[in-house]
Amino acid sequence: MNAKISTKTQPKHEQLGLSDAEVVDMYKYMLMARKFDERNLLLQRAGKINFHVSGIGQEAAQVGAAFALDRQNDYFLPYYRDYGFVMSVGMTLEELMLSAFAKADDPNSGGRQMPGHFGSKRLRIVTGSSPVTTQVPHAVGIALAAKMQKKEFVSFVTFGEGSSNQGDFHEGLNFAGVQKLPVIFMCENNQYAISVPVKKQLGGKVSDRALGYGFPGIRVDGNDALEVYRVVKEARERAVRGEGPTLIEAMMYRLSPHSTSDNDLVYRTKEEVEENWKKDGIPKMKNYLIENGLWSEEQDEALARQIQSQLKEAIERAENAPFPKPEDTLLHVYADSEGEE
Secondary structure, three states: OOOOOOOOOOOHHHHOOOOHHHHHHHHHHHHHHHHHHHHHHHHHHOOOOOOOOOOOOOHHHHHHHHHHOOOOOOEEEOOOOOHHHHHHOOOOHHHHHHHHOOOOOOOOOOOOOOOOOOOEOOOOEOOOOOOOOOHHHHHHHHHHHHHHHOOOOOEEEEEEHHHHHOHHHHHHHHHHHHHOOOEEEEEEEOOEEOOEEHHHOOOOOOHHHHHHHOOOEEEEEOOOHHHHHHHHHHHHHHHHOOOOOEEEEEEOOOOOOOOOOOOHHHOOOHHHHHHHHOOOHHHHHHHHHHHOOOOOHHHHHHHHHHHHHHHHHHHHHHHHOOOOOHHHHHOOOOOOOOOOO
16 A cells, blocks of 8 residues: 655755754744843833843844754854844843843843843853954854864854944954854844944945855845754854855844934834834744644743743842942952962
8 A cells, every 4th residue: 555645845944954842942032032122121211221232123033043053062152132042042031131230140241241242151152342343253263262172163153234344354254264164154134233224334245245255155034033044054064064164144124223322213214114024033933833833822922921920030130139349340350369378
């Protein structure tokens, strides 16, 4: 008896090697990052926190990339909008809220840095700084260490399209290309470098710049988490095979203002923003899950309530946590003389 041949197309996530549970988890992190972001905007407006840099509209690319990496061994150099990314590699809502409230137990900087300046030795998130693009040569240096030590980890670094005009970007890419280093560069092209639109800062594609340095450049739909997962996974496979770096340009749109200090409607129209909301990657992923029988509206409502509860708890703990002591300003600045004669 002949076996019946199924004509049903295999879902995309299965084609990419993702399980049903993994793709659902991707959506959960995307939604958690969105809700965290929205809550911080409200907290700043209420005077509870001083500042917030938003990443609304960029979560799909961040989470898609994180799931394509080795989250136990790779090194990460995210830029200041990457809440979805750092959550996906293990940072908790409470840790991020401690940073937003500038409390002593903030694992990123002990309450010293602005929110969005991520750092975690435990999670191999390399500390970033306020000058943009400085993380690119750092990522290249880490990739050089991997090659010299003959270890199979890669470094992954993100930045905005404005950063691709900085010297750090070009110096980093050139060195990585010459040395064939295991580093993945991902530009989150959100169309605006603060108030400067992409048409006024780039004469071509960011991804095409890789050609001048001798390695592949790929442009991908940053609102499609599964497509970003695919290209980052392929880039990682190239890197560990010794084939060198990849530059990925994830196309997206920054749906929120640059920061809570920004009035974005001075340089763009409300209509433009509303039009781009239609391309948002979060409802796109939700619809994909529902269409494949992996999710429902009831589950979505339950998840939203769960995240709301987790946020409430994280905010309460962060708000009640102690601030750094004034004398802690000197911690990690000077050598500890304890034990010296």
